[in-house]
Amino acid sequence: xxxxxxxxxxxxxxxxxxxxxxxxxxxxxxxxxxxxxxxxxxxxxxxxxxxxxxxxxxxxxxxxxxxxxxxxxxxxxxxxxxxxxxxxxxxxxxxxxxxxxxxxxxxxxx
Numbered sequence: 001x002x003x004x005x006x007x008x009x010x011x012x013x014x015x016x017x018x019x020x021x022x023x024x025x026x027x028x029x030x031x032x033x034x035x036x037x038x039x040x041x042x043x044x045x046x047x048x049x050x051x052x053x054x055x056x057x058x059x060x061x062x063x064x065x066x067x068x069x070x071x072x073x074x075x076x077x078x079x080x081x082x083x084x085x086x087x088x089x090x091x092x093x094x095x096x097x098x099x100x101x102x103x104x105x106x107x108x109x110x
Contacts (some may be wrong), residue, residue, distance in 0.1 A: 001038075001107075002036070002037065002039065002040075002045065002107045002108060002109070003106075003107075003108050003109075004106070004107075005103055005104055006104065006106070007075070007102065007103075007104050008033060008035065008095070008102065008103050008104070008105055009033070009102055010031035010032055010033045010095065010098050010100070010101050010103065011031060011032065011099065011101075012029075012031060012101075012104065013026045013028075013029075013030045013031055013032045013096060014028075016032045016033060016034065016096070017034070017059045017092050018032070018034060018056075019034065019058060019061075019092055019094070020056065020058045020061060020062070020063055020092070020094065020096070022054070022055060022056065022096055023056070023063065023093060024054065024096075024097075025057075026054070026096045026097040028078055029097070030097045030098055030099060031053075031098040031099070031100065031101050032053070032094070032095050033075060033094075034092060034093070034094055034095075034096060034098035035089070035092070035093045035095070035105075036090060036091070036092055036093070037091050037093055037107055038089070038090050038091075039087070039088055039090075039091065040088055040107075041088060042065060042087050042088060043062050043085075043086065043087065043109050043110070044083055044085050044086075044092055044109065044110040045083070045084055045086050045107055045108065045110065046069035046081055046082070046083050046106075046107070046109075046110050047074050047081070047082045047083075047084065047093065047105065047106075047107050048072075048078055048080070048081050048105065048106040048107070048108070049077065049078070049079055049080045049081075049095075049102040049103055049104070050062070050079060050103045050105075051079050051080075051096045051098055051099065051102075051103040052075060052079045052080055052097075052098065052099065053080070053096060053097055053098035053103065054094075054095065054096045054097045055080070055082050055094070056093075056094040056095075056096070057084050057086075057091055057092070057093055057094075058072055058091065058092040058093075058094060059089060059090070059091050060094070064077070064084055064086075064091075066082045066083060066084055067083045067084060067085050069081060069083065069084070072078065072108045079102060081099045083110055093105075093107075096098065
């Protein structure tokens with residue numbers, strides 16, 4: 001849910017079925033997952049991860065292009081921030097290539 005910092009359990013990448021094929025092949029031994037989010041209000045949203053992973057945001061069978069990205073400040077507990085311009089509706093968050101089986105995610109308006 002937008003605005004909530006959520007702990008995610010990721011699965012070994014070979015066991016994850018992605019609704020949209022990944023644009024890049026993840027390294028063996030990495031982790032991934034598929035999650036759903038519903039956006040109520042149009043705007044620019046940040047997908048913030050505690051650990052590094054590829055983030056694909058999918059809607060209507062198409063991967064969305066990000067409008068910005070950056071790394072978190074040192075010692076902030078934030079590894080990656082990716083911005084997307086979103087309209088109200090349902091989205092699929094595909095995470096892949098993570099080096100750990102757990103991460104925290106926050107999706108919030110910019």
